[in-house]
Amino acid sequence: MRQLGPDHIDSLVSIKGMVIRCGALVPQLQVAYFACTLCNDSQVVPIYASYINEPVICTHCKQKYTMQLIHNRSTFSDKQVVRIQETPDSIPDGETPHTITVYTYDDMVDTIRPGDRLQITGIYRATATRCNPRKRTLSSVFRTYIDAIHFTILQGVDTKLSKIPELSRRDVFETFAKNPATYETLVASFAPSVFGMEDVKRG
Ligand SMILES: [Zn+2]
Known part of the structure; x- marks a missing residue:
């Protein structure tokens, strides 16, 4: 990530980093539908390069x-802004970590969480910023980001949920069926608020 420079703009890059922030989902226009206000005739316009x-x-x-x-x-298509930071092992001693903005689209949206370590492949882009949002004058300082094409999660965040050994429904059912007290368990599960009356519960 530290080597990214002006030479890499508009070319394919692959970087390693850690997710520090996941932004909200935003819809991005893909195919615009225009209608005439006078005759109601319609035109469909595809969007190229936003x-x-x-x-x-x-x-x-x-x-x-x-x-x-x-x-x-x-x-519309889904778009999410994700902030990526350098992994601690790639930061030189005594330096502060660098961060970069990554735009993820469609299937990649909402699949990563802060803390995940990723290998991202995408296109390094630069857009000029406006001096004043109401004027068309552009600043000579450019804002850079990565348009993600693909990423792999190298190391996900450990959660308690992922550590529970996975038992399929079929396994649970078979261990229950092998238990000799299956019938008694079923009888005891029927209307548990009513004490006794096992012979009635057996039917
Ligand atoms: Zn018209």
Whole structure:
């Protein structure tokens, strides 16, 4: 992660790191659906590199600037912002760990938790930041992130749940059936709030 530099922008990189923060899920527009406000004619526009190519002229009534985005009929994909930090063994002595933002998509969303160690393969990207959100002027300082394509969890977070030995339903059923006191257990389980009356419970 420390070697990432301007040479790597827009090229495939693979880094190792630890998840420190998982952001909220955000929907990202994939196919935009536009409808004309005058004649209700529709146009479907696919999104390339997060840029919406908004249709200017309605193909049906030839009016200009009448197309409106209908987000209920557009297609969205899942996107999650994950913050990755260097693993402690890769930090040189006396230095602070570096972090990087990673965008994960669709199937990769919500599969990792903070603390997981990952090997991430993705495209190193850079976007210019705006000096003022209301102006189009771009700052010469670029913000970098990784568009994840694939990752493998090298070491997951240990939870108590994962340490319970896995017993399948069939195993539980078979050990119960082998027990000679199966019938008595079933009888005792029937209406346990009523004491005694075993012969009635046997039916
Ligand atoms: Zn129209």
